[in-house]
Structure formats: structure tokens, C-alpha cells
Amino acid sequence: MLKVQHLNFAFGHQVILNDLSFTLPDGSITGLVAPNGTGKTTLLRCLCGLLPSGPQVMTLNGIDLYQKRKAYLGQLFFLENSNQLYADLTVIDHLKCVRKMWHSSVDLQTTIASLGMNGYAKKRIRDLSLGMKQHALLAMYLVADAQLMLIDEPLNGLDPTSIRQFERIFAEQKAAGKTLLVSSHQMDSVARVSDDVFFLKDQKILAEANTGQDMMAEYGRIFLGEQAHA
Numbered sequence: 280m281l282k283v284q285h286l287n288f289a290f291g292h293q294v295i296l297n298d299l300s301f302t303l304p305d306g307s308i309t310g311l312v313a314p315n316g317t318g319k320t321t322l323l324r325c326l327c328g329l330l331p332s333g334p335q336v337m338t339l340n341g342i343d344l345y346q347k348r349k350a351y352l353g354q355l356f357f358l359e360n361s362n363q364l365y366a367d368l369t370v371i372d373h374l375k376c377v378r379k380m381w382h383s384s385v386d387l388q389t390t391i392a393s394l395g396m397n398g399y400a401k402k403r404i405r406d407l408s409l410g411m412k413q414h415a416l417l418a419m420y421l422v423a424d425a426q427l428m429l430i431d432e433p434l435n436g437l438d439p440t441s442i443r444q445f446e447r448i449f450a451e452q453k454a455a456g457k458t459l460l461v462s463s464h465q466m467d468s469v470a471r472v473s474d475d476v477f478f479l480k481d482q483k484i485l486a487e488a489n490t491g492q493d494m495m496a497e498y499g500r501i502f503l504g505e506q507a508h509a
């Protein structure tokens with residue numbers, strides 16, 4: 280379980296996150312939704328210590344980020360986007376590296392097959408399309424096998440078949456007890472996979488349980504000031 284208490288973050292005078300407190304239980308998927316430039320990526324960076332938050336703000340399974348940084352970070356995986364992959368290395372090079380660093384026993388070939396990546400697992404990243412790189416990135420999450428998966432806009436550039444494939448994999452990870460925080464602009468997909476949705480607005484989180492409501496209408500109501508239809 281990730282527990283966050285009184286998280287604040289600002290870039291200089293620009294406050295991005297104001298006194299956020301929340302928990303993410305094991306075996307759950309939380310959607311993270313907000314317009315461009317609101318602070319979704321900033322929040323994800325804070326949760327893994329890439330941006331400073333201060334002591335006694337975040338614990339992962341009872342381990343404090345600031346007191347036991349290595350033990351905290353060993354329980355999560357976050358790679359912001361496919362631009363951070365090494366262009367000259369192959370997909371399988373990346374997977375081998377993650378498997379070693381996260382002390383994982385996940386089988387690489389099974390992961391590659393589950394994502395339909397057999398045809399390009401030995402290709403260099405520079406020779407892949409955006410969607411293929413997104414698959415490689417998700418494969419790294421699966422190989423890391425970490426408790427907490429912080430995933431930033433994983434559906435960008437994906438075709439509808441791949442979106443369904445990713446959603447199925449998210450559901451499998453949840454069923455295996457993993458904790459997923461997934462930012463996305465695809466409200467239909469957020470509605471399909473999330474248990475709860477965090478709408479980030481005015482530096483705060485508005486948390487909503489997903490009870491089958493129209494998430495696009497919720498987005499319109501929260502961010503665009505649209506009235507709900509009867």
C-alpha cells in the first residue's frame with residue numbers, strides 16, 4: 280500500500296501539488312486525470328523521489344522514502360516515457376537490464392509473447408514505431424514485477440487493439456495484487472480499467488470511485504464547468 284500524507288510541491292513560486300493525502304491499496308488501479316500541464320507527471324515524479332517532497336510524506340508498505348530510499352524504490356517501477364529508452368539497445372537488452380536490477384524472476388520470452396513483441400524484441404529502440412516503444416516500456420514494467428507501477432500516459436500512440444491489450448494486462452496485474460497509478464487522457468479507457476479516479480485540479484486531488492459513471496461527462500463537469508445532463 281502506498282500512503283501519502285501532506286505532499287506539497289512547487290516549481291519556484293508555481294505551486295503544483297498542495298497538501299495531497301491519499302492511499303493506494305494493493306490490488307487496485309487508480310486513474311490519474313487532468314488537462315495538459317496540470318501536474319500528473321510531477322506527481323508521479325514526486326512519488327518516486329525524482330522530485331523532492333520531504334520526510335514522513337510517503338511510505339510504501341510501511342517503508343519511508345526518505346528513511347529507506349533504496350528499499351522504497353525497489354518496490355516500484357517508473358519510467359516516464361519511451362524517450363528515456365536507449366536508442367542503440369534492443370528491446371531485450373532493456374528487459375534483461377530491468378530483470379537484473381529489480382532482482383526479478385519474470386520470464387522474458389513469456390512477457391515478450393504476451394505483448395505480441397516476438398517480431399521486434401531483437402530490434403534496436405531507434406528502429407521502432409511509437410506504439411512498439413510503448414509496448415517495450417510496458418514490458419519493462421512487467422519484467423520489473425514491482426509492487427507499485429507508476430505509469431504515465433501508456434496509451435499514447437496505441438491502436439485500439441493495443442489499448443485493449445494494455446487494459447487486459449493492467450487488469451491481470453491488479454488481479455496479481457499490484458498497485459497501479461495510471462495517468463491518461465483517454466477517458467473511455469480510464470472508465471474501463473480504474474477502480475478509482477484522481478482528478479487533479481487546483482493543485483488538489485478530487486478522488487472518485489468508479490461506479491460506472493460517464494467519465495468524459497465527469498471530466499467536462501470538473502474541468503470545463505459543463506452541466507450534467509438529466
Ligand SMILES: Nc1ncnc2c1ncn2[C@@H]1O[C@H](COP(=O)(O)OP(=O)(O)OP(=O)(O)O)[C@@H](O)[C@H]1O
Nearest residue numbers: 290293295313314315316317318319320321322432
Ligand atoms: N522542470 C520544470 N521546471 C519548471 N516547471 C516545470 C518543470 N516541469 C514541469 N513544469 C511545469 O509544471 C506544470 C505541470 O507539468 P506536468 O508535466 O506535471 O503536467 P502534466 O499534467 O503531466 O501534463 P501533460 O498532460 O501535458 O503531460 C506545468 O506548468 C509545467 O510547465
